[in-house]
Amino acid sequence: MSLPPSQHYDAVVIGAGHNGLILATYLQRAGYRTLLVERDASIGGMTCTHEPMSAGFRHSPHANFLAYQAVTPIMQDLQLRARGLATFEPDIQHGIAFADARPPVLVHRVGHEEGSLRSFARHSARDAATYVDLRKRAATLTPAIRDVLFHPLSSAGIGVHRAAMAQAFGELAEDARLGTRSAAQFIDERFESPEIRTLLYLLAMEFGASLTQAGDDLAFLGFVLWMIGSRQVPIGGMQSFADALHRAALAEGVQITTSAEVGSIRIEAGRVKGIVIAGRFIEAPIVASSIGVERTLLDLPSGGGLGASDRQALAAYRRGSGSTIASQAFALTEAPRYRSARWDADLDRCVQTFIGFDSPESVLLHERELAMGLLPSPRASMRVPSLFDPSLAPAGFHVAGADSHFPDEKALSEEDWQGIAESYNEALLDVWSRAAPNMTRDTVIASHFAIPRSGDRRVLLREGRQYSTSIAGLYLCGTSTYPGGGVHGACAINAFQEITGVQFQ
Template sequence: MESYDAIVIGGGHNGLTLAAYLQRAGMQTLLLERRHEWGSGLSTEEATLPGFLHNLHAQYMEFIDYMPFYHDFGLERLGAKMIYPVNQCGITFADGRPPIIVHNPEHLELTYKSIAQYSKHDAEVFCELKRKTMEVDHLFCLLYWNPPIPPEGDSLRSGDDLVIALLKHLGLGKEILSKSVKVVVDETFETPELRMMLYRQSMEWGIPPEWAATGFGFIASICWLIGIWKMCVGGTHTLSHAMESACRREGVAMRENSHVKRIVVKGGRAVGVELADGTRYEARKLVASNADLKQTMFELAGKENLSEQWVRRVNNFRIGPDHCLGTTTFALKEAPDYKSAKWDPNINKTFYTIVGYETPEDMITYIRQATQGKVPERPGSGTWVNSLWDPTQAPPGKHAMTGWFFFPKASELTPPEWDEVRSTYNEKFRRLWQQYAPNMTRDNVLADALYTPLDMEQKVLMREGCFSNGSIAPDQAGWMRPFPEASQYRTEIEGLYLCGPYMHPSGGVFAACGYNAFKNIAADYGLPRLWEDTQRGY
C-alpha cells in the first residue's frame, strides 16, 4: 500500500492549493481527482463548435491580484496570464438609452462620466466609495485569507474590528450590516439604471439583494469587487493548468480518474482512503477533503463515525438557491452591436455586459423567480465575449460568447424539465438579446448550447448547480460556515480536514478555503508558517 503524510481528496482549485502548500511545507502529499481534469470550476471547453472557447463556470478573476497561490508559486510564469480590460461592467437597454459602464479603478473618470449621464450625485458617491475601498482593500484580504475568528464569550459576531474599520473609512454606518443589499443600494443611489446593475452584482456573489442582514455584501461585492476583474488568456483552464504544474513541480503525487469510495477511519482517526476500484492509500498524518460536505462526512467518512450533533449539523447545511447558475454559450459570426452604443461605443467592448432588463423591477422579479424555484420568465443574462480581447478564444473573425443565467436548484425541476429548458431557453434569450443588439439574429449564430444546474451537478459535483456547494446566507457565513463546530476546517474525526467551497469564505476563485485549511493544519502539525515569509500580511 502506498503511504503519504497527507491525502487530499478532490482536485478543484482549493484541493490544488492545499496540496501545493502541504508539499512545500514538508508533507509528502497525494492529490486524488475523480475526473480526468484538474480545477473543477476552472473549466474551458469547446461547448458549441471547435475553436470556440467557453468558460463553463468561473469567468472573472477578481481575486487574482490578492491570491496567495498565484504569487507564491509563480503561476504567471507557468502560463496563467491575465488581461485587465478597461471597460469592466456595463448594462445596456432595448430602447437605446445610454449604457452605464463601470471601468477599472485606474479609470474612475470614465466611470464618473458614464454614471453622470443619469446622476452627478450617483457618479460622485459611487466613485468616492470605489476610491476609498481600494485604499484599504488589504482589509478584505485579512478577512478572507485567514480562518474565521469565532466570537468571544456570548457575543454573536466576530471580525468586527476589521468590518468597523472598513465602515469608518468608507463613511458608512454600521446599521447597514442589518439591512439588505437592495435597501442599501436604494438608499445610496437614485438612478434606476444603476440600481438594477448593482442588484445583479450582488446576486453574482451569491447574495440575493432582498435578503435581510446582508449589508456587508454591498461593501464586498459592489464597493470592492465590481471593476477589478481580470481575464485568463486562453480561458480559465490555463489557471487550472498552472496550478497543476505548480503541484507537480513541488512534488505532489497526483492521480486522475481516482474515485474515492471511502475515508478509512480507525479508532476515531482518518488513516487513509479506498478508491472505487479497491486501491488503498495510507495517510500517516491527515486526510483533507475538497468534496462537498455531505459527500465527505456521510458517504466517505460515514455517519457511524460522527456524533449525533454533527449528523444533524451536516443534514441541516443548505445548498442554494443563491449560487445556482446556468451557463449559456454562443458561437457568433459577429460580436453584439448594441443600440446603446450610439451614446458610448465602449459598451460594445465591455468585459461583462448585462442584457435583458429595463427596470429595477425586472431585475428583482428575475432574481425572485430563480431563488424561489422557478425558471425566470424573462431570460436576462450577464454576458462575456472574451474573444474581443483574446483572439485565441475563437476562430479568426468570429466570436465566442458565454453568459450566466440564474436558475433554480437542480432538484427543483425533473430531468425532462431541464431537457426542455436546455432545448428552448437559449433561443428565448437570443430573441430578447436581439432587442438590445439588432445584429443578434438567428443567422448570426453558428451554434449555441446551454449548461444547466443539473449538468453542473452531474459533471463536476457542484451540488444543485451551486458554485459554493452551500448557501452563504448570514447563518452559513464566516465563523458559522458550514457550521460553528466545523468552521476551523477541522472535523470531529481526528486527522480529517475540510477545504471545499462550503468553508469560509465560500466559492469563487479565491483559493482561500484551501489556503486557510493549510494555515490550521500547519498549526496542528507544527509545519512552517509559509505565509509569514511574504510581505502581504495574510
Template sequence: MTHYDAIVVGAGHNGLTCACYLAKVGLRVLVVEAKAAIGGMTSTRELVLPGFHTDVHASGYQLANLSSAADELGLQGLGLELIRPEVSLSKVFPDNRCLSIHATLDGTCASIAKFSSRDADAWRALYAGYLSDKQHLRQELESPPRPPGAITTGLENDPHGQERLRLRLQSVRSWAAETFESEAMRDLMADFAGHAGFAPDDAGGAAFALLFLSVIQDAGNRAVKGGMGRLPAALAACLARYGGEIRTGAPVARILIENGAAAGVELAGGECVRAGCIASSIHPRHLILQLLQGAGLDRPMVEEIEAYELGVSQMGIYLALSAPATYRAGDEPSRATQVHLMPRSTDGLAEAFCAIRADRLPGEPSLFVVNEASLDSSRVPHRKSSLKIILTTVPFAVDWHKERVSYATAVLEKIAQDYIPDLQEKIIGTAIMSPVDYEADLTSALHGTVTHGAMTLYQQGAMRPTLRLGQYRGPMKGLYLCGAGSHPGPGVSMMPGRNAALSILDDLKRFGSAGP
C-alpha cells in the same frame, strides 16, 4: 501500501492550491480527482465547436485579485497570464444607454455621471473607502474566520461599527436607495447581489454588491489568457515542481477512519491509499453524507449538513459566432468583458426571484453575457467570436429535459430583439447547460449550483458550512475542508485552499500531526 503526508480530494483550483502549499514545505502530497481532467469549476473545454475554448463554470478572475496565492506560488511564471480590459462591464438599459465600469476611476465616474453626477461622487467616496480598508479586507478573507460574537464585539469598539454592521446586514435595495439617486446605479448594484444569490430584499446583499464592484474597479474584470483552465494547469505545474502528485480518474468511495482519525482514502475500485491527513475540496454535503457515511458521525452533525442550503441553480447558453456580435447600445458593451442585460430593473429582479422560489421559470431571468473572446483571440478560431450567457438564477425543480431548449431559445430571441440585433445570424454553434446538465457534469454542482452552498448570512464565515466545521477542520482528527464550502466561499479566489493549508500546517507545528 503507498503512504503520503497528505491527500487532497478534488483537483479544482482550491484543492490544487491547498496541495501546493503543503508540498511547498516538503510534505509528500497526492491529489485524487474523480474526473479524467483537473480543474473542476475552473475548467476550459471545447464545449460548442472545435477551436472554441469555453470556460464552462467560472467567469472572470475577480476575487482572486485580492489573493496572495498567485504571487506566493509563482503562478505567473508557470503559464498564468491575465488580461485586463479597458471596459470591465456594462449594464445596458432598455433605452440602450449603458453604464460601464472602466479601467480608470475617472472613466467609470464619467459613465455614472451620464445618469447622475451625485452618484459619480458617491462612487468616488465609496471606492476611496474600499482602498483605505483593502488590507484589512484581504486579511479577513485570508484568515480563518472569526466567530460571529468576535465580529460583533470588534464592531462595537470600532468608531464606524454601527455603519459597518448595518452594511453587513442590509439588503441591496435598502442600501442602494439611500446611497444613489439614479435608478441605473441602483439596478447595477442589485444585479451584483443577484449574481451572489441575493434577491433585492434579502439581508446581506448590499455588502456583496459593494465588494464585487469595488474589486472590479480596483483590478479589472480580468480574463485568463487561453481560458480559465490555465489556472489549474499552473497550479498543477507548481505542485509538480514541489514533488506533489495528481491522479485523475480516481473517484473516492470513502475516507478511511482509524482510531477516530482520518487515515487515508478508499478509491472506487477498492484501492486504499494512506496519508497523515486528508483535505477535501468537494461539496460539504458530499463529504459528510457520502464519504463519511458509516464513520460514526453524531446525528446533529448530519442533520446540520442535511439542512445546509445549496443556493440558486444556474443555466448556461454557450455560443460560437461567425464574427463579433454588435450591440445596439454601441461599441462600449461590445468591448466589455461582461454585460448585464436582464432583468431591466430591481423590481424585475425581485419578480424573477419570486418565480424561482416558487419553482417557476421567470419571464425575464437574471443574466449576464461574458465576452472574453474580445480580449483573448486565442480562445476562438481566426476572425470568429463567442459569447457565454449565464442565467444566474433559475429553478431546479422543473422538467429541464422538456424546457431547456425552448427556454434557451426564448432567451436568445429576447436578447436579439432588444440588445444584439445581429446575434441570430452570427450563431454557428450552440451548447446549453441546464441545472440538471451541470449536476451531471460535475459532482459538486449539486442542483446546478456553482457555489458549494448558498452564501446566506447564516452560511458565511465561521458558519460556513456549519459552526462546527467552520474553521476548515473536519469532524475527526486529520480531516480538513479546503473548498468553496468554507470561508470565504465561492468564486475563483484560491483563498479557501490557501487558508485550509495554513491551518493544516499550523496544526502540524503545534501538535506534531494534523488535527488537535
C-alpha cells in the same frame, strides 16, 4: 486510470479543482507527502475550458474571471505567471444594455473611475459622484479584506473588518441602521437613477449580497463595492489558470492521479486511516476533500460516522436552499453590437454585459422568482472573451458565454434540466437580439447549454471551525467552506492553516 505508485502518504486531497490543487501544493511544500486524486481525466474542476460546440470555439462554463489579485497570495507564492498564466485587465468591466436603447451604465476598472464617472453622469451627476466616492473609499479596505478572507472565520477578523469600514466610510459606517437594511434599501437611499440602481442591484447579486435580506447593506458596503471593477481575464480561458496551478503542484512534487474516483474514506476508532480507490487501500492519516460536502461527509466515510454537532450542521445545510448558475455558450460569426452603444461605443467591449433587465423592479422580481423555486424569464450576464483573446475562436469569429440564474439545481429533475437545455438558448437569443439586433439565428453558428454540475453554492457553517470535522484527520477545503465560491484559493489556504497550524501573515 493509473493508480498511485505508493500505498502510503502523509495526506490525500480529493478533487483537483483549484482549491484541491492549491491545498495539495502547500501541503507538499510544508513537508507532507501528498497525493491529489481527481475523478475526471483532466485537471481544473470548475476552472476548466473546453470546446462544447464546434472545433476552435473554446468556452469556460463555470469560473471565467480572476478578481482577487489584490489579496490572494497564490499568484506570488506559486509563481503562476512564471508558470504560464497570462491575464488581460479589461478597461470596461461591467455594463447593462437596455432593450429600448437607453444610454448604458458602464463601470470601468479599478483606478479608472473617471470613465465610470462619465457613464454614470449621463443618468445622474449626483449618482456619479456618489459612486466614485464610495468606490475610492472601498479600495482602502484591501488589507482588512485580505485578513478576513485568508484566515478562518472569527469574531476577531470580523471586528478588524468593521474597524476598517468605520475608517473608510466614516459617517456611513457609524449609521445605527447599518446591518439592519437590505442591499437594495442601501442602494435606493444613495442613488436616484433607476438605470444606475439596476446595475448596482445586479452587481450586488453577482458578488453574493441579497437584495432583500436585512443586514446585507453591510455586504454591499464592505465587500461588493470593493469587488466591482477588479476582474482579469486569463488568456487561453480559465484552463490556463488551472494548468499553471497544475505545474506548481508538479514542481513541488505532488503525486497526481486522474480518472480515479475515491470509493470510500476508511475510518477506524473515529480517525481517518486512508482512502480506497478501485478496491485498493491508500494509507494516509489526513484526507482533505474539495468535492461536494454531502458526498464527503455522508457517502464516503466507511467504518465511522460524524459527531452530533456535524450531523446537526449538515442537516441545517441540507434544509437550506439557494440558486444555481447555468452557463450557455454561443459560436458567433460576429460580435454583438448593442443598441445602447450608440451612446457609448465602450459598451461593445464590456467584459460583462447584463441583458434582460430594464429596471430595479425587474431585478427584484428575478431574485423573488429564484427564492420561490420558479424558473425566471431568460436573462443573463453576457461575455465575449474572444474580443480580448482571439485564441478562443477561429480567425474572424467569436465565442460568447452567458451566465443565467436558476433555482437550486436539486429542485429540478433531470428531465426538467434536459428540457431547459433544449429550449433556453433560443429564448435567451430572443432577449439578446432585442438589446443587440445583430444577434440573430443567422449569427449563431452553434450553441450549448451546460447543465449545472453538482457543486456547493452555500457554506456549511459550524461553530468554532470550518475545515476540520468530527472525524479526526478528515478536512473540508471546497467551496462549501468559508469564504465560499470564487477563484481566490482562501478555502484551501485556510484549510492548510487548520491542518498544519502554520499561519499566513
